[in-house]
Amino acid sequence: MWMIPTVWIVATLAFLLMRAAPGGPFDAERKLPPSIERNVKAKYHYDEPLHRQYLRYMWGLVRLDLGPSLKLQGRSVNEIIWHALPYSLALGGLALGLALFMGILSGTIAAVHQNGLIDYAVMLVALAGISIPTFVIGPLLIVVCVFMLRLLPVAQWGGPAHLVMPVITLAAPFTAYIARLMRAGMLDVLNQPFIRAARAKGVGEAAVIYRHALKVAILPVVTFLGPASAQILTGSVVVEKIFNLPGLGRFFVNSAFNRDHTVALGVALLYCVMLLIFNLVVDIAYAYLDPRIRYG
């Protein structure tokens, strides 16, 4: 499959770009005495010529070893990812699930009641969800749910209660997009001949919508899932920061600032692989959903 060359190209580009950025992993506000700087560089093989370091890194990749963190001494990138990824996946997965469920439902309802009060109400909320950024929605939710209503704990990981606000915050813009896409798709489908034929045959309205129309109307939403998964990944960084969740986001951002090359590269490659897999899944789902599309 073409996934492997893609990953290899991304890895090489990322490796070179990180080295090209000014400043290195061993820079600090307090200048290091030269002997100490030399020793640190030697420990992480930064005293070797660049192509040696590149080959060393690539050899590690082949064995699925992302190397040691340059800043979090004593911890390997594999370990960091292993511990943090489940939290990010849970957050992202739940958010996507919520967005799909709420988006499909509200988009369908809006389409069915087209131009009615419900339709306008749903679309208005959708517009708000798209326009208001996560770093406003999050703290707003905190103010309301934690301090005003005293319903939820403010941050961190604990039980399901700790997930409510982060998931809602992250899901908000996607719910909105999906609702709009769903509504547009549904409107499009409901005017198709085969729907009229089904109605003429006497099929109940609910069945018309949920069995026949939905499967086709949902295609734009499925197409959206590819880029959506990318945005969920990046959006989760902000949400994790607001709610202090122990996901990958904070490591990724910090590693960029700290020039922790191995962590930054490792997480970037992980995201790359996840995106590739997710897009593959979407492609397969597409084929399953629309009988008009079949590969090969």
Add this chain to the structure above:
Amino acid sequence: MNGKGKIACAIIIAALTTAGCGAKEPRADYTFENGTDVQTLDPALMTGQPEGRIASSIFEGLTSRSATAAEILPGVARSWDISEDGFRYTFHLRDCAWSDGTPITARDFLYSWKRTLDPATGGTYYAYMLFYVRGAEEFNSGRIADFSKVGVKAVDDKTLEVELKQPTPFFLYITSFQTLMPVKRDCIEEHGDLWTRPGNIVSNGPFLLREWSPSVRIRLVKNPFYWDRDNVKLNVVDVLPTENENTAFDIYIAGQADWVDAAGIPWHLIDILKTRPDFHTYTALLTYFYRFNVTRHPFTDMRVRKALNLAVDKKRIVDKIFHAIHHPATVLVPPVMPHYTSPPGLPYNPKEAARLLAEAGYPGGRGFPRVSILFNTMEAHKQIATEIQAMWKENLGIHVDLDNQEWGTYLNTESRLDYFISRGGWIADYPDPNTFLDMFVTNGGNNKTGWSSPRYDSLIAEAGSERDQGKRMEIFREAEKILVVDEMPIMPIYFNVMINLYDGDRIGGIYPNPLDDHPLKYIFIKQEPAPRFSHS
């Protein structure tokens, strides 16, 4: 239900089951926010204050600091002798044990200091704290290969002899620093990089590392093997690695943490917070200043540097941007430095500034080259630079640009001397003027201005070997005068005042500390908290 719906349900169920795991444990006696994840818990490798707070809780060096940092107390060493000439220290260790029950010996210190200095260890950024010891720097740079030539000896199990390069009056503070804390040899040899994990780690401090969940929390419990355990009041301590300032603040306000410092206090709320009883401030040994690149025109001319400094009203900066919390600075060494008084600095004087600038060849600012202020991206730095930019325009008629760079880039730019004016700061490693003043010796690693003064260098060297403390402080005064009055390679702006939020009626043992340190050993709970939120 269609295929997508089924997948969505599966995701939700799977995620909820993982999220549901998380046993409800009783809350710790004391919870504080540490500002970030610790990078490492190996005392030889650590560099930051968040790491230092944990290190001084789970390890203990030869000496230890009192709660106010005013005194040096015995640690693993119960007493010490200092030779007449100040070069030799003999530490007498007490009978105390590691957390695995084995006794702590002088050989443990020998091993630990060697490990820190050994070039093969690598990553020991603060190894230079040991360079006060004779031969240490040479061993670290590889010029000496035999560690027995370095000035530290384990005379017997309970006696450690240290030979210094020169008399260092603050050496007993250095021995309390995390880089000089002991680590256990067979623990490291057995576990390698993983030796600091809970379950592996062997330590000797007032607390033990019970749990370390990255990005979630660190849990410490009282160490029953610690020699001074009777004086340790807390049983369980939680350390939260909250990074986001607003989140950290929310966590404190919601009652989930007992203590937070300025890293978790949004500045725009300061005026409201100032009036609360849980708002505590104290001055610290931390100065914020600007560096001039004296190798670059027009800052080669001392009069230009002085003029720019005289044209800045530091009080206005502190009042406007920091709500009068910090203190304006005209010298480098903060007034809270014990036993030392700085020479008088140059007060705000826009008239004199304009006159000097004219004398230097730029009357009314005419002909002044376009220069810029370099700083790393942070709201406070930008506000200060903007204010100073306005003042220079007002008072001198010159226009400077703002050059805001991302952290790593900024460090790189500054160390290459590729700047005109650069923001800087320094926090004391130990309470002695040397920590501030020896930065600016010729080619000093932290000089970063290109400034060189043979007279200054010789004064600092003289202070290094002067035995009489009174005379020593006089020498420092003379040196500081050259730095901030006569030649001005730097422009002091303010001294930091630290802010802590905590309930003083409930929590005791936290005192104003110029090193911004609140050792957990001395903290205690005065009374049970009134329940604020029903869930923790």
